[in-house]
Amino acid sequence: MGSYLSINLEDQYRKNQNFLQNINEVAMERQIQLRNQMAERQRAMELAKNRDLCLWFTVFSIAATTGLFTGFRRTKRAYFLFPLLPLTFVNLYYWDLAYGNKMHRLRLEAEHIMTHESDMLEIPCGLPTPSSIDQRRVTEEEKQKIHPPLL
Numbered sequence: 001m002g003s004y005l006s007i008n009l010e011d012q013y014r015k016n017q018n019f020l021q022n023i024n025e026v027a028m029e030r031q032i033q034l035r036n037q038m039a040e041r042q043r044a045m046e047l048a049k050n051r052d053l054c055l056w057f058t059v060f061s062i063a064a065t066t067g068l069f070t071g072f073r074r075t076k077r078a079y080f081l082f083p084l085l086p087l088t089f090v091n092l093y094y095w096d097l098a099y100g101n102k103m104h105r106l107r108l109e110a111e112h113i114m115t116h117e118s119d120m121l122e123i124p125c126g127l128p129t130p131s132s133i134d135q136r137r138v139t140e141e142e143k144q145k146i147h148p149p150l151l
Helices: 004-075 084-099 102-116 130-146
Strands: none
Touching: 004 084, 084 102
């Protein structure tokens, strides 16, 4: 069995195995890049939503403040000014989230949690295994056989 044909097949198998490994590495790198770019786009969209919400809430706060000050000036009663305190805090929170460095602070806190409190991030019952996925799939197929969907 040590003929030229078997040696040549083994060499071809090794070359093919290296080629497939390189293709898998490139595919995995592309998938990682794709997920990273999609996550960046989602974060950008979330920031844009926060900025839009901030602008709408600022307009609401200005209108409410104007109305409350008008009520205070007419009646000279201090209870008209009490709603300004929570309105101010909420408005400042949204401004910090939309235009300040709150996203940076949140990212730092998330990094701290991931490095020092990683046990808090564990998934209940651990990672799914191929056997648990197949078992759930079979269970779902059995349920569909027993209780078919109504059309």
